[in-house]
Amino acid sequence: MQEMRDMTRDRRAILKNAALLTAALAIPNAVAASGRMLTQRDLKPVAEPPVPPAPPIAPIQTSSKVVRPDLLRQALASLDRHRGRIARHDRIAIADMDAPSSQPRFHIVDLRGGESHSFLVAHGSGSDPAHTGFLKLFSNEFGSNATSQGAFVTADYYVGKHGSSQRLIGLDASNCNAFGRNIVVHSAWYANKDMIQSHGMLGRSQGCFAVGERDLDKVFALLGSGRMIYSAKV
Structure with missing residues (x-):
């Protein structure tokens, strides 16, 4: 009985590993179908994010007797x-x-x-x-x-x-x-x-x-x- 449970567990592990291997092998095939290999450029954004506008000048505290x-x-x-x-x-x-x-x-x-x-x-x-x-x-x-x-x-x-x-x-x-x-x-x-x-x-x-x-x-x-x-x- 124990031997049957071990065989079942081993079979599940084999099937899981086979599925992972199949998925891994499918990635380069998909890249090959597109006509080029992925490069480091593909990992970067196409455009730089816009620079945020500069904040307005903050009011300062100065005596009204000096500058109105x-x-x-x-x-x-x-x-x-x-x-x-x-x-x-x-x-x-x-x-x-x-x-x-x-x-x-x-x-x-x-x-x-x-x-x-x-x-x-x-x-x-x-x-x-x-x-x-x-x-x-x-x-x-x-x-x-x-x-x-x-x-x-x-x-x-x-x-x-x-x-x-x-x-x-x-x-x-x-x-x-x-x-x-x-x-x-x-x-x-x-x-x-x-x-x-x-x-x-x-x-x-x-x-x-x-x-x-x-x-x-x-x-x-x-x-x-x-x-x-x-x-x-x-």
């Missing part, structure tokens, strides 16, 4: 819109042209830590014809000597008629002539602090972002190339 919330939100939206043309997103400069020239209104903001540094900056004579100390209008026109509105990206440094300067490229329709108009960052005597003591306001540029002579090195160090300057009234 509405202006900061507008600047961050502009940075997100132009992110493909701006190489460095760790810091931005915001020129609050709603403030008078007697106030430090050129804010360089660290988007990671929320720290900010504020400097005096002059606006263009064409933006304030009566020299009131307040920017009245923006312009993108050649020969206007006016400040332009919108997002700029900082470019290379050079030495020109205003000494050390940094070229800017306008990213919006409202400032697309900035490079051709030679709108740059530079220092000027009329943007020094003592102008406020003697005149109550800064002098005017020809549309450039003119900062105080003692502030230029720090402004250049914080700005660098490939970062955004946003100029607006809100």
Whole structure:
């Protein structure tokens, strides 16, 4: 009786092994029928998965006494819109042209830590014809000597008629002539602090972002190339 059970078990094992062997032999036959052998390429996806879009710029915490919330939100939206043309997103400069020239209104903001540094900056004579100390209008026109509105990206440094300067490229329709108009960052005597003591306001540029002579090195160090300057009234 035990011998019959052993024979039955052995027969089942033989049949199972035969079935497995038959299935294994059938695979190369199927490949041969298709006309080629499987290669490593067949084990990889045909196309790479799409790269997920970059996340939007997250709002940062900074004092409303430094940069007004509405202006900061507008600047961050502009940075997100132009992110493909701006190489460095760790810091931005915001020129609050709603403030008078007697106030430090050129804010360089660290988007990671929320720290900010504020400097005096002059606006263009064409933006304030009566020299009131307040920017009245923006312009993108050649020969206007006016400040332009919108997002700029900082470019290379050079030495020109205003000494050390940094070229800017306008990213919006409202400032697309900035490079051709030679709108740059530079220092000027009329943007020094003592102008406020003697005149109550800064002098005017020809549309450039003119900062105080003692502030230029720090402004250049914080700005660098490939970062955004946003100029607006809100």
